[in-house]
Amino acid sequence: MKISKEIKTGLIAIAAIGLLVTGVNFLKGNSFFGGDDVYFAYFPNSGQLAPASSVTLNGVGVGKVLSVEYVSGGAVNEKVKVSFNIQNKNIKIPKGSIVQIGSLDLFSKGLILLLNEDLAKGFYKPGDKIKGDVAIDMVSQAKAYADPISQKLQAMMVSIDKVVNSVSTLLDTNATQTIEGSLAELRISIKRFGNVAYEAESLLISEKVKLGRILSNVESITQNLQLSNEKVSKILGNAEKISNDLVSADFKNVINEAKTTLNSVNTLIGKANSGEGTLGKLISDDQLYDQLVLTNKSLQNLVNDISVHPERYIHFSVLGAKTKGVPLTTDEEKKLRKLLDSIPN
Numbered sequence: 078m079k080i081s082k083e084i085k086t087g088l089i090a091i092a093a094i095g096l097l098v099t100g101v102n103f104l105k106g107n108s109f110f111g112g113d114d115v116y117f118a119y120f121p122n123s124g125q126l127a128p129a130s131s132v133t134l135n136g137v138g139v140g141k142v143l144s145v146e147y148v149s150g151g152a153v154n155e156k157v158k159v160s161f162n163i164q165n166k167n168i169k170i171p172k173g174s175i176v177q178i179g180s181l182d183l184f185s186k187g188l189i190l191l192l193n194e195d196l197a198k199g200f201y202k203p204g205d206k207i208k209g210d211v212a213i214d215m216v217s218q219a220k221a222y223a224d225p226i227s228q229k230l231q232a233m234m235v236s237i238d239k240v241v242n243s244v245s246t247l248l249d250t251n252a253t254q255t256i257e258g259s260l261a262e263l264r265i266s267i268k269r270f271g272n273v274a275y276e277a278e279s280l281l282i283s284e285k286v287k288l289g290r291i292l293s294n295v296e297s298i299t300q301n302l303q304l305s306n307e308k309v310s311k312i313l314g315n316a317e318k319i320s321n322d323l324v325s326a327d328f329k330n331v332i333n334e335a336k337t338t339l340n341s342v343n344t345l346i347g348k349a350n351s352g353e354g355t356l357g358k359l360i361s362d363d364q365l366y367d368q369l370v371l372t373n374k375s376l377q378n379l380v381n382d383i384s385v386h387p388e389r390y391i392h393f394s395v396l397g398a399k400t401k402g403v404p405l406t407t408d409e410e411k412k413l414r415k416l417l418d419s420i421p422n
Contacts, residue, residue, distance in 0.1 A: 113162035115143065116201060118209035119155035124178035125186050132161050132188040133181065139165045142188060161188055170207065172198040179212035
């Protein structure tokens with residue numbers, strides 16, 4: 078069967094229209110055959126995002142931006158509506174994910190998917206609204222970095238200006254005179270230092286003889302000490318010998334003998350305190366003490382009686398009369414007189 082030219086022309090026209098529609102859809106970001114999942118996101122501004130921009134996930138393109146529309150009367154963070162599709166059927170967007178407008182390179186903008194790792198909340202469905210965010214572009218970052226530097230440069234320029242003004246003020250006529258006066262005073266000070274140095278040199282010259290004598294005296298003292306070195310050595314040797322004798326002395330035996338003597342004395346005193354021996358009895362025997370006191374009293378009475386009435390004990394026959402009382406021998410009379418003489422008045 079033979080096809081007419083009209084039918085061929087119609088078929089070609091239909092095919093061209095189909096290719097045109099498909100090409101337009103492709104240019105808009107849709108897949109070649111369509112059927113992609115479409116999502117929406119709202120942003121406070123477009124961030125210079127344009128339709129047909131890429132949608133990337135971890136740097137890999139997974140979709141296209143379909144449209145960027147301004148929303149009148151929307152909230153502050155929902156002034157721009159962006160429609161985009163996901164051309165990869167294996168990619169699902171978990172709830173809680175963020176779509177960010179950012180720079181893909183130095184010249185182009187795009188959407189960046191930041192998927193939430195928590196899959197417990199489920200996934201967005203096609204046509205759902207996803208939270209949007211606008212990243213700081215490189216120009217803004219450069220501006221934020223350059224603004225503090227610019228401010229520091231401005232402050233530094235102000236400081237430099239002040240320094241220049243100060244130098245200009247220093248170099249005027251009055252300042253020049255001040256500098257010349259300071260230099261003159263400096264020259265005078267240097268001259269005075271020179272005079273002081275000259276006077277010090279003169280003083281050293283005039284005192285040179287005295288310094289020589291002092292050094293001679295020091296030398297003589299040193300020689301005398303050197304000559305007396307032998308005597309000093311002997312003195313030190315004698316001192317060392319005395320020290321050795323003191324060290325080698327038998328202090329131990331002396332201390333032991335003294336200790337023995339003290340023990341004997343302590344033993345004697347202990348016996349006396351306990352009433353042992355003659356000394357102990359004299360110290361501790363009250364009866365002996367009482368008898369001695371009584372004897373002394375009787376003796377004292379006897380002496381007193383002899384002093385008052387000697388005729389009772391001693392009789393002298395002058396005319397040959399008969400002797401009365403107890404006759405005493407010559408030795409007994411001498412002993413009695415000696416006893417009477419020894420008694421204090």
